[in-house]
Structure formats: structure tokens, C-alpha cells
Amino acid sequence: MDAHVNGSLVPVPDSPATSAAAHLRDGLGLTGTKVACGTGVCGACTVLVDGSPTVSCLLPADRLAGRTVTTVEGLGGEHPVQRAFAAHDGLQCGFCTPGFVVEASVFVDTWRAEHGDTRPGREEIADALAGHLCRCGAYEGIFAAVAAACEGGFDTEPDRDPPRVDALDKVTGRARYSGDQAPPGTWEGVVVRSVLPHARVRAVRTADPATPLIDLLPPDRTVRYVGQAIAAVAAPTPEQARAAAAAVTVDYDPRPAVAEVDAARAPGAPLVHPTRAERADA
Numbered sequence: 001m002d003a004h005v006n007g008s009l010v011p012v013p014d015s016p017a018t019s020a021a022a023h024l025r026d027g028l029g030l031t032g033t034k035v036a037c038g039t040g041v042c043g044a045c046t047v048l049v050d051g052s053p054t055v056s057c058l059l060p061a062d063r064l065a066g067r068t069v070t071t072v073e074g075l076g077g078e079h080p081v082q083r084a085f086a087a088h089d090g091l092q093c094g095f096c097t098p099g100f101v102v103e104a105s106v107f108v109d110t111w112r113a114e115h116g117d118t119r120p121g122r123e124e125i126a127d128a129l130a131g132h133l134c135r136c137g138a139y140e141g142i143f144a145a146v147a148a149a150c151e152g153g154f155d156t157e158p159d160r161d162p163p164r165v166d167a168l169d170k171v172t173g174r175a176r177y178s179g180d181q182a183p184p185g186t187w188e189g190v191v192v193r194s195v196l197p198h199a200r201v202r203a204v205r206t207a208d209p210a211t212p213l214i215d216l217l218p219p220d221r222t223v224r225y226v227g228q229a230i231a232a233v234a235a236p237t238p239e240q241a242r243a244a245a246a247a248v249t250v251d252y253d254p255r256p257a258v259a260e261v262d263a264a265r266a267p268g269a270p271l272v273h274p275t276r277a278e279r280a281d282a
């Protein structure tokens with residue numbers, strides 16, 4: 001099975017076990033597509049599938065067969081919205097930027113086709129990019145960049161240098177992050193996280209004793225929020241690492257927890273840390 005990716009015919013896996021994002025990054029070396037949440041929430045992994053913005057971390061790679069895929073690299077740095085992001089400093093670390101840029105390229109093209117070179121409202125831009133999170137908070141620059149691209153202000157090269165020296169690398173997907181480096185022999189790590197808001201962890205076990213497991217619990221062996229890191233496992237491939245993490249069993253001793261402000265203020269409410277000293281040690 002094949003897909004057209006950025007203009008080239010490439011093979012795609014015939015199994016749904018690999019995500020489209022993993023195949024693009026690990027199989028094809030297109031590391032401009034970022035994986036941040038891995039759960040379809042943040043938009044960092046957005047690519048175009050037959051022209052539609054799609055989160056690739058949840059899409060099985062075999063679903064790309066016969067489709068046309070465009071990643072941030074496929075925009076070539078020539079799309080007006082890429083120049084606008086750079087000129088308006090719509091980025092900081094740039095990890096969310098490929099996803100924003102890919103989605104915004106469709107919005108800008110559609111807006112200009114329907115409305116001419118006019119400026120969309122802030123609400124229209126927010127609606128279009130609602131599936132994207134920027135943890136650095138570069139939203140003001142992003143709003144300005146998308147509006148300016150819609151107005152036609154970046155159809156040719158801007159006549160000034162972008163305020164951020166690595167902006168062009170980040171808006172084109174050329175920027176290489178530590179997670180994009182995979183020298184031969186690199187293993188993948190996966191963190192096993194708490195599924196309970198408050199519990200003491202009695203034990204953490206791997207199904208295979210040969211699996212390397214690193215304990216990440218604090219000295220009091222207590223988890224205090226859903227998602228707290230409990231342990232990390234590693235394996236030669238992402239699939240093996242995810243399987244190893246799924247095979248970890250955590251023996252919890254659940255403790256009371258509250259999730260509302262009033263309940264947390266009520267007399268006798270469970271304490272996150274009974275004393276300042278214990279909080280400092282955690």
C-alpha cells in the first residue's frame with residue numbers, strides 16, 4: 001500500500017498498530033510533525049489528509065493508503081501563513097507551530113477564496129484554530145499572523161528579518177528537537193502515570209522482569225493527581241515501549257480526594273500535604 005506524501009509515492013504500513021504520526025516521523029523522517037499529547041487534544045501533529053487538517057497521532061498509519069498527505073515540510077516555507085508566523089513572532093519554542101501552520105494554511109486559503117483579501121475577526125480565527133494548544137502562550141502573535149496572511153500581506157517575502165532567529169526553521173519543520181534525534185540504538189521511553197487522584201502505591205510490577213523500569217515515585221510512595229508519574233519503562237521501539245508500559249501493573253491503596261473548591265475547604269477535607277516539610281520533601 002502506498003500514499004502520496006509531500007508529492008512522493010511512499011509505502012505505508014499495512015497494520016494499524018503504528019500511528020500515522022509515528023510513520024511520518026520514524027518511518028519517513030518527516031520530524032516536522034510533532035507529537036505532544038499523543039491523545040488528539042493539542043493539534044501539534046496536524047497534517048493534511050486529502051487537504052483536510054487531521055490529527056495524525058490518533059490515525060492508524062494504514063489509513064493513509066491511497067491518500068494524499070501534506071506535512072509542514074510539504075508547505076515548503078512558501079505559504080504566506082508561514083512567513084506571517086515568522087514575521088509576527090507567532091511562536092516561542094515552536095513545538096506547536098507545525099500543527100498551527102498546517103491548520104492555518106487551510107483557513108487562510110479558504111478565507112481568501114471566500115472573502116478576498118480581507119481581515120477575519122478574532123472569533124473566526126479562534127474557531128478555526130480551536131483544536132490547537134500553545135503551551136508557550138504565543139497566541140497574540142498567532143492571531144496577528146493569521147489575520148495578516150488573510151489580508152494578503154505575506155504573498156511575497158517580507159522585507160524584514162523575523163524577530164526570532166530560528167523562526168524560519170520552526171515554521172517549516174526544519175528545526176530539530178531532542179525528540180527528533182534518533183541515532184542507531186536509541187530506545188523509546190514511556191512514563192506510566194497514575195489513574196487515581198490520591199493513593200499510596202504499594203507496588204509496581206512489570207510483566208517481563210527484563211524490562212528496564214525506573215521508579216519515579218516520591219519517597220512517601222504517594223500519588224496526588226491523575227497523571228502523576230509513577231515509573232518509566234524503555235524498549236528498542238516505540239511499539240515495544242508502549243506494550244511494556246501497558247503491561248506494568250500498579251497496586252494502589254486509594255486515599256480520599258476532592259476535586260471541588262468548596263469540598264477542599266470543608267473541615268476534615270483530605271490534605272494534599274499535611275505539613276510544609278512534607279510538601280518540600282515530595
Ligand code: FES
Pocket residue numbers: 034035036037038039040041042043044045046055056057058
Ligand atoms: S499530539 Fe496529536 S493531538 Fe496532540
Ligand code: FES
Pocket residue numbers: 090091092093094095096097133134135136137138
Ligand atoms: S510556541 Fe511553544 S508550545 Fe507553542
